[in-house]
Amino acid sequence: MHHFKRLFVLGGMLLAASLLFTLSPIRTPTTYAATTIACPASQSEGADNDWVQVIQWRLNGLNDTGDGDFAFPGVTMPLSTDGSFGPATETAVVDFQNDVGIGSSGGGVVGNRTWAAMGFCTGYPAQVAGGNGYTYSYQSCPPAQSDGNSNDFVNAAQHILNMDVYEGYIPSGSWYQLSLDGFFGANTLAAVNDFQSASRISGGGGVIGNRTWAEMGMC
Numbered sequence: 682m683h684h685f686k687r688l689f690v691l692g693g694m695l696l697a698a699s700l701l702f703t704l705s706p707i708r709t710p711t712t713y714a715a716t717t718i719a720c721p722a723s724q725s726e727g728a729d730n731d732w733v734q735v736i737q738w739r740l741n742g743l744n745d746t747g748d749g750d751f752a753f754p755g756v757t758m759p760l761s762t763d764g765s766f767g768p769a770t771e772t773a774v775v776d777f778q779n780d781v782g783i784g785s786s787g788g789g790v791v792g793n794r795t796w797a798a799m800g801f802c803t804g805y806p807a808q809v810a811g812g813n814g815y816t817y818s819y820q821s822c823p824p825a826q827s828d829g830n831s832n833d834f835v836n837a838a839q840h841i842l843n844m845d846v847y848e849g850y851i852p853s854g855s856w857y858q859l860s861l862d863g864f865f866g867a868n869t870l871a872a873v874n875d876f877q878s879a880s881r882i883s884g885g886g887g888v889i890g891n892r893t894w895a896e897m898g899m900c
Contacts, residue, residue: 718843719861720802721836725790728766731833735899736791737762738823739799740773742898751780762821800898801840803847822900826889828870836863838889841897842872851879 724732741759743751756772771789778787781798783805797805823834839859845851846858854875856868870887877885880896894900 716803716847716858718802718840718847718858720793720796720804721840723790723792724766726766726768726771729764731764732837733766733770734762734764734823735833735837736766736774736799737764737770738821738894738899740770740777741821742895742900743777743799751777753777759821800844801837802844822891822894823889825891826865828865828867828887830865831863833863835865835869836861837899838873838897839863839869841899842869842876845876845879851875
């Protein structure tokens with residue numbers, strides 16, 4: 682199952698989605714309605730760092746769904762994943778904000794509402810859905826991450842994995858919630874293994890490589 686590449690702002694359907702989340706037999710009985718998963722730091726034009734790369738990979742992944750859910754009419758995709766928040770990245774962010782209903786209030790800044798709509802934290806009404814039949818070129822994925830790594834890409838994966846439990850995609854293990862510390866330790870390894878099992882990724886070995894990044898919607 683390809684996970685995390687299609688986001689739908691549900692508006693009036695949020696209550697129904699919440700009920701499904703609560704009643705679904707494949708999900709844990711724990712109620713996550715009051716759970717808070719913190720957002721990454723705000724990013725805007727002129728920033729130059731790894732989190733901007735995360736944004737660029739995420740927008741490229743959303744553009745690659747092939748089902749018309751997201752449109753980027755103002756910019757030629759895919760974005761360069763150079764970590765520089767330039768005019769092209771800002772335009773793509775604005776297009777995404779328009780797509781999900783944030784509109785002009787977003788101002789091209791990736792703040793909490795936009796991070797949440799991208800699926801990295803709670804606080805904005807968005808819904809993650811899976812789909813079948815995707816193919817992957819594995820081009821321009823973030824660098825592979827494994828046990829012992831410590832960086833912003835691990836931090837981004839921790840955000841995604843926490844949201845996967847929140848959205849009911851993977852069960853909550855003893856690792857939940859992951860500390861958003863950017864360190865790939867035993868808990869993050871357990872979470873990645875649970876994600877790979879849910880995504881039917883064989884031979885992943887707890888390493889966040891191209892296939893796992895793609896299933897996370899990052900390339």
